[in-house]
Amino acid sequence: MIVIFLFAGALLFACSMIFMKRGTNKIIWITVGLILSIGSVVLITLNYNTYLGMKTVSKTQTFPLTSSIRGKHVLLYQQIGTKDERIYYYATNPLQQKLYKTNPTTDKIKLTHKSNISQLKITRTYRVYRNEEMRLLFSNGVPNHQFVNQHYEFKLMPGWQVQKLNSSPKS
Known part of the structure; x- marks a missing residue:
């Protein structure tokens, strides 16, 4: 919708500059077209850079954590690069055969070793439009329900080990 306002403002500005005779009406229509065009460009830029009209929503799920290796209490990891x-x-x-894995580029991970039960808490953060008017206005720019990040919190009971993996497991 904001693109339609931009197009209408540019068309109004151009047509009033070219086809209208000199006078107060011409100045008023040129000003309206210019304000509509510049305002639309500013709103598009703000929506793209600062997510104008959007809010962040988090969804948290908690799962029981079972060992990555059967018969042991182990959480496996694979080192990527030289940092953390x-x-x-x-x-x-x-009973699951396939192991899930985290993504080091979008996920934040926290390990806690002093817990009563071993569990995994996953918090996913999304950007959604504040209301239907904002979605209607900016729906061509930034998609609704846009993924921002994911936070994993591994709570491990005493006795669990975090062990480095040399080769890639079944995933």
């Missing part, structure tokens, strides 16, 4: 960038391999069901 790691891929963690985890399971939430003891």
Whole structure:
């Protein structure tokens, strides 16, 4: 919708500059077209850079954490690069064959070793439009329900080990 306002403002500005005779009406229509065009460009830029009209929404899920290796209490990770960038391999069901893994580029990870039960808490953050008017106005720029980041919190009972993995497991 904001693009339609931009197009209408540019068309109004151009047509009033070219086709109208000199006078007060011409100045008023040129000003309206210019304000509409510049205002639309400013709103598009603000929406693109600062997510104008959007709010962040978080959704948290908690899962029981089971060992990555059967018969042991182990959480596996694979070192990526030289810093704290790691891929963690985890399971939430003891019967599952496939291990899930974290993404070091978008996920934030926290390990806690003193917990009563072993569990995994996943918090996903999204950007959504504040209301239907904002969605209607800016729907061509930034999509609704846009993923921002994901936060993993591994709560491990005493006795669990965090072990480095040399080769890639089944995932």
